[in-house]
Amino acid sequence: MNLVIVESPAKAKTINKYLGKDYLVLASYGHIRDLPSKNGSVDPENKFQMEWEIDSFSKKIFKRNYKCC
């Protein structure tokens, strides 16, 4: 089996149709990781090492939802 990754579900569906059964096309839903907007995500002292977080975008929503409920 071959796994193909694209960014959007719409694209995934179309491409899977073109490639056939031997392929599974999945969507990453955009960037799967992001730079969290907090101190130290980029470290200029250390060759600009970057601390990525799995989709911090969604974590935020989670926090906010908790707060307002």
Place this chain on the structure above:
Amino acid sequence: MILFPKKYLKEITNAAEDSDKIILATDPDREGEAIAWHVKEVLEKKKLLKDKNLERVVFNEITKKAILDAIKNPRQIHLPLVEAYLARRALDYLVGFNISPILWTKLPGSKSAGRVQSVALKLITEREKEIELFKPDEYWTLTSDFTNKNNKNIFSKLSLFNGKKIEKFSFKNKEEIQKAVDVINKTKFKISDVNTKVFRRNPLAPFTTSTLQQTASGRFGFGASRTMQIAQRLYQGVDIEGETTGLITYMRTDGTNISKEAIDNFRKFITDDYGDKYLPDAPNNYTGKKAKNAQEAHEAIRPTNITRKPSDIKKYVNSDQFKLYELIWSRALSSQMTPAEFDRNTIIISSNDNKINFRASGSVVKFDGFLKVYQVQETDEDAKNILPEVKVGEEISILKLNDEQHFTDPPPRYSEASLVKKMEELGIGRPSTYASIISVLSTRNYVELINKRFNPTDRGKLISAFLEKLFSKYVDYNFTADLENQLDEITSGKIEWVQVLDNFWKDFYENVGKVKEKRTREVLDLLNESLGALIFERDDKDAIDRKCKLCASGELSLKNSFRGGAFIGCSNYPECKFTRPLSKAKAAAQYNLAEPKLLGQNEKGKDIFLKNGRFGPYLQFEKETDELETKKKKGRKKKNENDHLKNVSIPKGIDVDSVDLDKAKYLCSLPKVLGQHPDNGQDIILNSGRFGPYLKCENKSARLENVEDLFSIGINRAITLIAEAKPGRISSSLIKDLGEHPEDKKPVRIMKGQYGPYIKYKSLNATIPEEKDPNDLTMEEALILIEKRKEYDKTKKKGKRK
């Protein structure tokens, strides 16, 4: 902490475990390369890549052939592209993360300063400064209608006077032009030259991201983000007879070349459908911006299949998609057609001593060439001037001399399209970023779109002045363009990304440190100085005058309040309580309207006053007594001394000075029935609301793009606008309609709510994170947020049961 994307990531990691080969097929640009790299990194960390083949494939269009070709030609992730992405992310992070906290403390109410957005903001505020300081110059032009013996008329312009070529400022005032008119009236004229030249007009290059955005804005009034969304849809594919078909190539590109295979198809199509006359001997070449490396050499935006005419797809797409496809199709096709040919006729009319010349010109299309498929807006005013047959030496007399007074105009404010064009010229921003730069400025309230033009807000002016004074290097056009170039050079392996960041960081860090040490007072003083004439009056000697007019001893200065933002106040506070808004124009309006202005009486003989209030200028008049009584009967409201008065606000964008009695009466008469719709007999109502003037008819409504149209719109134009509008309950809080949910075809909408923007889908409301611009949100992102919300609701229920 539960991670929402777990579901999708889990799906990917599970599938990865069971696969022999993993193919990363994200978009063919830096962002796409970066996503591929992120996926690879995550899989590597989970140790899922052992003994597995990992490939990267790219394609420029989503068609079966392109996909299969791409799969046959895999490569590895191109690290330099990823590194350019990393460098950009790090730069944006470092700038935003270091400047924003300074802004919060020194300029309360400011949000943040993005690296490239700040430069775009500077363009807008600099233009505003030019406009505010602009002084119009007077000049005069002279044209003449001549007539010959056969009573044929020729319209011509003065081109030579007293042996001197006529230029824009040849006549600066009435006296100068009058002297010329007097001389010319006494002069005899004859035809001195008649000639015809053939000139060609070459087709335009096919679209890049920026030219597409500009043209779609000019022709259809689409904003940059709207154009990109429609284009994305055309790229990803629309449903044509059950087949999802990608209609155009990738829409984020700055290349103007077209693949050899596509050109061959274009040429065959041109011969077959238009004939050989429309086919140039060799393909037209457009040398656009050269990409720094092969991975970024993108094609121009073109249809994936040129034989798919706009009319063929009309029934499968919505009207926006059709408009954009037709535009892309005709522009791409025309770019490979022959030039249009015109006969340009010129007649020179001279005095006997040849010291005075008039010139008439007109052109006639000889061969339409590429204009057959792509119309170009005519800028040449002579184009429609058809000239009669005349002979050299023929005598000719003046029918009428027209002297006309003109004044130079200030440079126009930027529209979305002209801003993108300017950014591209300066080398700031890239195809993938133009749209988001623009929307960030609006959502942060640094600029306002009034009549489709960018006006900086007071806050925007302030931030721009702040950055200009304290971080001047980092909002410099050349510096920013050079940085973008360095990012491009990372992709070609010419420089190391860490090197680029190192060079940047050293100076920037020092700059941040220095600004942090400055006290707020010092910062405000710097701003007083730099905003100067923009916020303070000038005295008789044209010097900036900051003396307080109220106490006569204090000095005016910028001040900041946490709630209301910046304003002008007196140094003698609290003894002197003088304050006024930042912008001089607003302050003047406030003075002018300090006393209510009586405009006149309405039909019922009641006075209409123009007043200024907390929420801007408004009109006020006394209600009719019968209206009053019905109100009283309801008895819901507490009795108020102002109950007998009616207030009508003046829509934003209308010049208050221009509001006279007629306009005032008109505004007070809203909502107004313009007439009935011919289709259903329903009233078409014109009204003005929170978001400006709009039309309403049954369940459809349409906004008037230009506020001034409110006064001039007639029933015909109203019917057109209503016809173009989408049906549905217009809610004042709708930000954007994303279309149908792919699963159940129910609408997915972005709404503005009390607690900020959210996504509405059926009965579900999903919050949009603060840092995300709701205008930029795509259907994909919305679907993720919806899924996350569902999952969250589930976990919450479970929690309750326990």
